[in-house]
Amino acid sequence: MENKKLREKSRRAFIKSTGMLAAGALIAPSVLSAAGRAVAKTPAVVGGAPVRTKAWPTWPIWNKETDEKLVVDDLRSGVWSRASLVTQFEQEWASYVGTKRCLSVVNGTNALIASLLQMGIGGGDEVIVPPYTFIATVAAVLATGAMPVFVDTDVSTWQIDASKIEAKITSKTRAIIPVHILGLPADMVTIMAIAKKHDLVVIEDACQAHGAEIGGRRVGSFGHAGCFSFQNSKNLAIGEGGAINSDDEKFMDKCYSYHNYGNPYGSVVGQVSAGTLIPGTKLRLTEYQAAIGLGQLKRLAVETDKRNVNAAYLRSRISKIPGVIPYHLYDNVTKAAFHLFPFRYDKSGFKGLPRATFIKAMEAEGIPCSEGYSPLNKMPYLQQAFESKNYRKMYTAAELDINTFNERNVCPLNDKLCNEEAIWFYQSMLLADKPDMDDIVNAIEKIHANADRLNKKI
Ligand SMILES: *Cc1c(COP(=O)(O)O)cnc(C)c1O
DSSP: OHHHHHHHHHHHHHHHHHHHHHTTOOSSOOOBOTTSOBOOSOOGGGTSOOSOOSOOOOSSOOOHHHHHHHHHHHHHHTOOSSSHHHHHHHHHHHHHHTOSEEEEESOHHHHHHHHHHHTTOOTTOEEEEOSSSOHHHHHHHHHTTOEEEEOOEETTTTEEOGGGTGGGOOTTEEEEOOBOGGGOOOOHHHHHHHHHHHTOEEEEEOTTOTTOEETTEETTSSSSEEEEEOBTTSSSOOBSOEEEEESOHHHHHHHHHHHBTTOOBTTBOOSTTOOOOSOOOBOOOOHHHHHHHHHHHHHHHHHHHHHHHHHHHHHHHHTTSTTEEEOOOOTTEEEOOOSEEEEEEOGGGGTTOOHHHHHHHHHHTTOOOBOOOOOGGGSHHHHHHHTSHHHHHHSOTTTTOHHHHHHHTOOHHHHHIIIIIEEEEEGGGGGSOHHHHHHHHHHHHHHHHTHHHHHHHO
């Protein structure tokens, strides 16, 4: 319906423009967009004026008035190793996510590794993961010695396709790591039901999903554990940092002990002066990192709401452009984090214009965007892991055969998403204002109107 309307408008605009051409009024063919603006000016990538020259909001945000005092006071105090600010940050983050407990750690990757290990996952176990995620998700599985098993992507929501999980469960499957990738919630209700049925551990990778909600409940509180990242690009930025959230007191005590060399903590107690109790490492956050986090946390809810408002507006406008397929949120999602704003690019709607050319043209118009991830189920690191000494001791040669692995882990829909369709805008762009969202729409419409010409020129 919308597309038909757009085509009709374009047709009328075309007639109008050719009429003007005949009168010698215009050199470039002019087309009107759905909204009726002239968009067929020369694309910036071939020398025209860009849609936008204004800078986008930068990230992270540092507000001198609200953010500086806590950090500077801490630096002056000399209390830099884990103390009261870290504890305060953990309490506030537990309360924000809606879990009984939170443990901060050095980064999201180690939050995942610690969670897997303290859930008892290791060599010989299979862990179900999506192929559409940041490498850290799978790197964490490999760090424990477990075997990642990939389940294809639901390309409409960009999340792990929960309806395909059960087919991948074997007697060795121990855990599922749903990733709320791009900050859009995964189908947690279905995933938790599958986990319950098959007695599996669920560790949510919520490293991109600070403040996202399903049915009014924040992600990271659905699984047995939820893991977050506070790396500089993330929606709550500390530079580096991570967190494990859970209601499971015993598990959290073990994580705490593990992150502090395996020393006694809570229920991790042994004989007096027994020394270190469990094998551990050191993953402690510093006081000044916590001080940064406490400042950023004050803004997170407001920023998340702004991203949601802008994303909904941008989504509604770009949905009308042929060849643009916007993301879909599961029906029970009440809020997304929009660490990224994704849409699928169908080049047939753009006269066959390749995605790479579209991105190049968008960037020339002043709209940064990215083609995003490559398929994680097909990269050389997997074979390298399988050839390692530890893997060769933990698995049979047949289990480590890369061809067999590849056959078992094909994810054709994800391949297409990564290789042909995915386009992202960044979370910081969604902190701009409504007219800035219009710039994005105008740039897409301009490229759409000039697709033929760009196809020939680039
Ligand atoms: C960033 C990220 C991680 C890892 O977090 P770090 O803090 O960078 O170690 C894990 N999973 C996903 C999906 C991420 O985006």
